[in-house]
Amino acid sequence: MNFLHRVGNSLARFMYGRNGVDQLNMALLVGYLLLCVVRAVLSALVHSGLVRTICDVLLLALAILIFWRMLSRDVYRRQCENRKWVEFWGGLKSRRSAARARHADKEHKYFKCRNCKAICRVPVGKGKIVITCPKCGQEIHGRS
Numbered sequence: 001m002n003f004l005h006r007v008g009n010s011l012a013r014f015m016y017g018r019n020g021v022d023q024l025n026m027a028l029l030v031g032y033l034l035l036c037v038v039r040a041v042l043s044a045l046v047h048s049g050l051v052r053t054i055c056d057v058l059l060l061a062l063a064i065l066i067f068w069r070m071l072s073r074d075v076y077r078r079q080c081e082n083r084k085w086v087e088f089w090g091g092l093k094s095r096r097s098a099a100r101a102r103h104a105d106k107e108h109k110y111f112k113c114r115n116c117k118a119i120c121r122v123p124v125g126k127g128k129i130v131i132t133c134p135k136c137g138q139e140i141h142g143r144s
């Protein structure tokens with residue numbers, strides 16, 4: 001067994017029972033990299049040591065958080081945190097893609113209910129209309 005295999009095996013033994021890298025850690029890593037870019041831009045524009053110090057403290061805190069989550073043995077709690085993050089991010093992505101699909105649909109006009117935030121679809125070219133929200137019954141006045 002060569003040196004690299006031994007290092008790989010000892011790393012695998014060390015990581016056994018630990019959380020490792022999950023989606024939340026990857027998102028934190030992306031945030032870390034973005035903060036690095038922000039720090040570089042700010043330090044080029046603003047010649048204040050305070051801004052750099054604040055960015056450095058935030059970067060250090062983020063790095064500690066990333067490593068702490070990765071090496072944590074409380075896998076259940078880390079998985080719960082990760083599940084919440086995945087649900088939040090998935091909801092955000094599906095809302096964004098639904099809005100893009102509504103924007104691309106030129107045959108319908110979409111109205112948002114002010115009461116329950118439900119989205120109602122009506123065909124374009126019907127003139128002034130009154131829509132009754134299918135969810136809560138609120139009337140929506142609009143022009144399609």
Ligand SMILES: [Zn+2]
Pocket residue numbers: 113114115116117118133134135136137138
């Ligand atoms: Zn409604």
